[in-house]
Structures are given as structure tokens and as C-alpha cells.
Amino acid sequence: xxxxxxPQSSRPVVAAAIVALIxxxxxxxxxxxxxxxxxxxxxxxSGFFADLLTACFHFxxxxxxxxxxxxxxxISREFRAHHGYPTLDPSNALVNMTxxxxxxxxxxxxxxxxxxxxxxxxxxFLVGGTIVGxxxxxxxFHQIHAYAHMGSHLNxxxxxxxxxxxxxxxxxxxxKREFDRLFESVPIPPVIRMLQRFRILLNPSxxxxxxxxxxxxxxxxxxxxxxxxxxxxxxxxxxxxRKHGEPAE
Numbered sequence: 620x621x622x623x624x625x626p627q628s629s630r631p632v633v634a635a636a637i638v639a640l641i642x643x644x645x646x647x648x649x650x651x652x653x654x655x656x657x658x659x660x661x662x663x664x665s666g667f668f669a670d671l672l673t674a675c676f677h678f679x680x681x682x683x684x685x686x687x688x689x690x691x692x693x694i695s696r697e698f699r700a701h702h703g704y705p706t707l708d709p710s711n712a713l714v715n716m717t718x719x720x721x722x723x724x725x726x727x728x729x730x731x732x733x734x735x736x737x738x739x740x741x742x743x744f745l746v747g748g749t750i751v752g753x754x755x756x757x758x759x760f761h762q763i764h765a766y767a768h769m770g771s772h773l774n775x776x777x778x779x780x781x782x783x784x785x786x787x788x789x790x791x792x793x794x795k796r797e798f799d800r801l802f803e804s805v806p807i808p809p810v811i812r813m814l815q816r817f818r819i820l821l822n823p824s825x826x827x828x829x830x831x832x833x834x835x836x837x838x839x840x841x842x843x844x845x846x847x848x849x850x851x852x853x854x855x856x857x858x859x860x861r862k863h864g865e866p867a868e
Contacts, residue, residue, distance in 0.1 A: 665752025
């Protein structure tokens, strides 16, 4: 029996997500509590929690959600296939933005509801504004993830062969340096590369540590939540691997 899944690309879904996001931003900016300080707070709070949300779902897609589960099951299959062929393409913007819109739209609607119903309450403003900020990160999360792979320029077999070599290195910093070298030859746009280096966007050398053993670095936005999730998800991942007779290094 076919499992219900979402379309890979949809202009109406992207348009709806953008409209909802604009409404949410207008409500936040119109609040009497909005100022440069809360703007900076929203940037970091929403960036962290959006990153944390992607890490939780990524872990679920890799290890928890069965293929037979409606909507989430096909996404889980796609994520696990990505392990074997980690070649995402930033030029495939409609597909990337559609996947982001599926996460962004509900977040925007939740943020709008909180901002619209809490009035002048400062805590309602902070929560609603943070969730609206998360919806911005969410809209672009798969495009960000794609820039961390640049799949149109990396051959999957060659990439996987390099990952095997890098996985044999004992030093984590050396592994990161080798991933940096791998991506130096990839034509990542200068602005994106700068944001990756400053860890504002997902850095390829950090994210691709996930592809060494699939036990850490599950986040897909900026990696800010990885230090908090790695000890937990790593332990659970190794336990699941042992249960299924897989090597857990």
C-alpha cells in the first residue's frame, strides 16, 4: 500500500510559507517591545532552536521513523539514501525551498497565533518572535544543507571514498581540516562560504563529520545545537546500531 508523502516541489506551498512569514514578521516588528536588542536576541534564539529542531528531526529520520509512516516515512527513506549519495544541489532551489516551506509554514502560523493573542505581554512577544524567527531559518534550512554538500560538484563515490579515508583519522581537528580541503575546490559562493566559516550557516567540514559514522552533528542550519545534542544522540545511535548488529565505533 502506497505511503502518503508530500510533493517534492510546490510553488503554492512556498508562496504560502512566504506570505505567512511576512505576516509573522510584520506582527513582531509592530510590537512595542521590538527594538535592536530584541532583534539580536531573536537572531540567536531562533537560530539555536531552529538548528535544534532540525537535529531532532534528522536523528528521527536516520534512526526512528519507519518507512511505513505517513509523510515522515518517505522523508526518512530520503534521508537514509542521502547517506549513500550525499550530493545535494543548491541550484535545485524550488525543491530545497519546498522542503523548507513544509517546516516554515506551521512555525509561522504558530508564531502568528501567539503574537496575535498575547497582545502586549512581553513573554508572549519573545516566544512568538522566536518562533517566527525559527520559521525564517526553517524556510532556508534545506538550501543551507545543500550548500554544505554542493552535490552538483561532488561525485558521490569519490566523496564516500574520501569519507572512509577521513574516518580512519584519529584526530577530530585533522578530520575537519581534511573536509575543509575537500570543499576548498568546490565553487561555493563567497558570501555563503564566509557565513559558513563564521558558523552562521552550516559549515561543510563540521556537518560532514556526520557522514563519517552518522552518530553526531545532526543539525542542518548552523551547528549551534550540536554540542548539546551530540552526547545524547550519539549514545542512542550507538545503542540502536548494537541492537541491529551494526558496528558502533
